[in-house]
Amino acid sequence: KASVLAGDNYEDEMHAKPYQDSTGKSALDMLQEERKSLPIYSYRDELLKAVKDHQVLIIVGETGSGKTTQIPQYLHEAGYTKHGKVGCTQPRRVAAMSVSARVAQEMGVKLGHEVGYSIRFEDCTSEKTILKYMTDGMLLRELLGEPDLSSYSVIIVDEAHERTLHTDILFGLVKDIARARPDLKLLISSATMDAQKFSEFFDQAPIFMFPGRRYPVDICYTTAPEADYMDAAITAVLQIHVGEPLGDVLVFLPGQEEIETMEENLKQRIRGFGTKISELIICPIYGNLPSELQAKIFEPTPEGARKVVLATNIAETSLTIDGIKYVVDPGFSKLKSYNPRTGMESLLVTPISKASATQRTGRAGRTSPGKCFRLYTAYNYHNDLEENTMPEIQRTNLASVVLALKSLGINNLLNFDFMDPPPSEALIKALELLFALGALNQLGELTKVGRRMAEFPLDPMLSKMIVVSDKYKCSDEIISIAAMLSIGPSIFYRPKDKKVHADNAMMNFHVGNVGDHIALLKIYTSWKETNYSTQWCCENYIQVRSMKRARDIRDQLEGLLERVEIEISSNSNDLDSIRKCIVAGFFPHTAKLQKNGSYRTVKHPQTVHIHPASGLSQVLPRWVVYHELVLTSKEYMRQVTELKPEWLIEIAPHYYQLKDVEDAKSKNMPKTSGRAAM
Ligand code: ADP
């Protein structure tokens, strides 16, 4: 296989493309040649001249033409890193990691030295770093500490067409900074052709558009709508594999779950063919995929085999995979939607936009002519799909960015320079929530609590839970819980043949029906007591990788506690204090049991259910507080803990009144008539 790169670069080798060294060229020489073959290379000098002549530049070029990997290097070569860093934002973590690894390799340096990346809870940079890739959310956080971005000479807002919430907020902020700092260069880079809008927003900034290489792609539609897009996608892959000339396949699926299901099912179907068909290599890629597996999608396909990449939207424009000849597009992606009336947010599998469909199709024609199989009808495409995906800022909870903007001193949000403003109800809802959490005062100004909360790179409700733990003297436990909640739902694994064992192991942590938050705490503490043993994880069917991540996050939260001057205090015997902290952060997320076993949320009544994976799903306590809602077949509450209704009055008297928590069957609740309780 690949020759081993020498010495210091050894670690980077896992990211390297294997290469044949028949010509005697070094790996670095070969990479330099590859760089020169990218479409952007012919425009290098023109681009640098445009950057020199203009402070703000909009750059538009085909996906895979070299924008993300090359422009920062060109700027470095042209001397822009002499007096500051080049920062390049990415909407996705995986893209920031993968692209920086590639650039480090091209420059022959170790990742984290001259080239690095920074994503939430993971900073892979050093004092040496001059090219810094980071998520858009991280640049926003950096602004809190460095409001004029003085350590940067160039900021590239990349993948601008994605219009993520953080990118949209950055637009307004960097536009303002650029006015105050004439020495700062600002590049807005985008894959699609809606550059006019960017140009107008940035005071008519010039557009630098360069052509990419693009081969024709045949588009095939289905003749009738598909009942099950997952089935249809498997069939399409198999048909390609059996009936079409060699060439890799890219399948777009909504999320990790769908990718894992399809991987499983596809493997099973392939086994049925035995050795009658050529090898099919299946590579998943999604946001939470462990980094050591991410590099696999870039490995060249062996002779005679076919690679099929199962990807989320990340492969639409963020990552370019060479050698794709066939695209299978079921036409869906997972999109956040937000109801400002109820304040509820959910991830929904939603039909994609025409712009997305066009991008997906394009992925089949980067290195040769290709084919795109759209698993929907032509009628569907022309009549049902929206032109563009709605920007995230118009369909999300704004509490976290409003808190960030307030801490940047931006008080009048209605005057903020939005490219597309969010619905005013959503802004008001965010302000209301922050007020309820005590982060803002009646004038809408940041309070001391709010200032502390803003230090944590977490959702404001989680931050509040942490800040309040000072008062209840259990910050030690609370940051463990916050860290465990931040790693997402993938803590346990359930091997097919050992489901019963796995479930028993899980139930061990739920003994006494302590609730999911306390169970998470028990998992963390037990692991810590074994001195972070891998074997303990295996015995308990717990993902070691997730736990290590939780430990990293916890370490960082501990550091932040120090910054906001909260002492580490432990009170592990007093579970009610821990529960009260949870309620103090999450009191807007409470629900009450109904006669039929479902729940009603207290403030904006809606029917919800306890998630089957919760330790309380059979217990059904009368009152619960939940971490989040997920919509699958039903609206489920995930991570649930029991609470006493009187706590709501004690902790959030400005939010709940006695009538909200009045409980006819509960004897320990006072009657509403008296006002004394307030
Ligand atoms: P753009 O930003 O214009 O979409 P990129 O700069 O991301 O283009 O990609 C340019 C080239 O670099 C592509 O051919 C892509 O395959 C390659 N590339 C990018 N990241 C990696 C990686 N991690 N490993 C291997 N090749 C990569």
Ligand code: MG
């Ligand atoms: Mg790019």
